[in-house]
Amino acid sequence: MxxxxxxxxxxxxxxxxxxxxxxxxxxxxxxxxxxxxxxxxxxxxxxxxxxxxxxxxxxxxxxxxxxxxxxxxxxxxxxxxxxxxxxxxxxxxxxxxxxxxxxxxxxxxxxxxxxxxxxxxxxxxxxxxxxxxxxxxxxLGHWTTRLSRFIVRSGLIGEVRWVDSYYLQGWLATKLEATGQQQASWRVDPKRAGVSGCGGDIGTHALMHLRYVTGLEVTHVSAQLETFVEGRPLDDHFTVYCRLNNGGKALVRASQICIGHKNDLGILIAGTKGTVEWRQEEPEKLVVYLNGQPDRVYWRGAVTPGDGFLPKDMPADLLAEVTIPSGHPEGFHDAFxxxxxxxxxxxxxxxxxxxxxxxxxxxxNVEDGWMGIAFLETCVKSSKNKGAWTAMPKKI
The missing domain is CATH 3.40.50.720 (NAD(P)-binding Rossmann-like Domain)
Structure with a gap:
């Protein structure tokens, strides 16, 4: 049964x-x-x-x-x-x-x-x-995120030098909370949202995407938490320069005042052999750039192991996660x-x-959640100290 x-x-x-x-x-x-x-x-x-x-x-x-x-x-x-x-x-x-x-x-x-x-x-x-x-x-639930994780962590683009992980929105470009809008009101309230508004709401997504795909950790931050909408008690623009534990650097950035940007989360990972780029507003597609070669575009459901870049022995569980054929788009609900x-x-x-x-x-998991909170508190500390380099706390 x-x-x-x-x-x-x-x-x-x-x-x-x-x-x-x-x-x-x-x-x-x-x-x-x-x-x-x-x-x-x-x-x-x-x-x-x-x-x-x-x-x-x-x-x-x-x-x-x-x-x-x-x-x-x-x-x-x-x-x-x-x-x-x-x-x-x-x-x-x-x-x-x-x-x-x-x-x-x-x-x-x-x-x-x-x-x-x-x-x-x-x-x-x-x-x-x-x-x-x-x-x-x-x-993390998009299949192309899983593929990018495999590519980067397998060393196919070499050692990671630079990561730009971002999440841009425009829905809080005006003082929407003043209208009583429920979703806006609690996100700008320190008692309900915590120490960071934009950083806590969407900056943590950008951090998690960096960590999940690369397997690297942020060791130090130089942060600027800014508030562009007058009278708002928490940041609506979040910019953090990061040192990574492999010697590389990263930018983790988020904004909710960028008019025209709807739910624009993306990541660019530059390695010594190539670059991977992905955007969640085009979640079916992953682009790989290699020196002296044509750009490679991979689509969910249309990946061929052993194609000259991807190895023949790709993980069976990764390939099995695709639920519908390519050209039948997955989306936000499928990621959940x-x-x-x-x-x-x-x-x-x-x-x-x-x-x-x-x-x-x-x-x-819960340790990843812990890392997000540690990151936010460290960024707030750095921002209050004019962006001074500040070390992340040790894991418990």
Missing amino acids: SKRPLNVGLVGGGRGAFIVHPHQRAINMDGTRRVTAGALFPDPKIALEEAANWAYPIRGYGSYDEMIAANASLPDEEKLDYILIVTPNHVHFDPAMKALKAGIPVFCEKPLCLNLKEANALVKEVRKRNIPFGVAHTY ARLHRCFEADVRAWKEGKPFQCDGSKYA
Whole structure:
């Protein structure tokens, strides 16, 4: 018999929250996972109303405390197999920690939490319990991101010299938060967003993409966190020059005041033998530039091992991740689905008492989340010191 679908509980997602909808579509995409419960809003009455009005039947709870506590007494086939946290940043730590202590795996939106104190506690709890924990860095889920990781980490473009990892948007070019717009309001509020606005919201994506593809770590930063919209308490423009642990350099940059840019995340990696370039607004395509050779353009689903650049013995699991033929575009929801699919595999293995990965190779883990928070705090420190070179803290 086939295995039952995993049960997923939502923390947050009510009253027009954007990010919950790509997640819930991705969760349901394969038929092997399903959203079955939710604590969807801080106000218990609204939380129950939102659950009652969900697109399909789910169990509604007035709070995530109730949802986590109730889980223990449910029949095994109804118990939550993992929770998904899609709240503003200040409500990441508490439900994550409570779920972990209740023995429930966690998939959490980025950034991991508000500060290093919270990040340290989450890392220690995950290690103590040896339980799956994922951080939703969406763009790691594009298959071409996986291909670029293979190319760079296999040394096919030589030693990495320079990385430009960026995420540009224009939606906060005006004081949108003054209109009461929900998505804008919490992102510019230090109490809800943390120490950095633009950096925390999208700069962490640029950092994670650099680390995931190259396998390199940032050792020192020289940062400028700037606010162009008058009266905004957090940065809306984030520029960080970085030293890498292989001696290379990088630029991690993000902006939310660049009119005309919609969701422009991209990366350029220059090595001693060639350069790789990728943009998430054209996620089916990866370009490789080699000295004295024509540019090579690789499309998801149309990659041939042993083509004169790619080796014949490419990883079978990488090639097997393609779900539909080339020319039938994957997109944003597919990237989310690939992350949940990989997290599901680890949750199932964990539940069966088998070894599981959760090593950052398929999705960002709690240590990756920790690194994002460490990066933000170091960048804020550097920016306040006029961009002085500042060392990253040691990993715990």
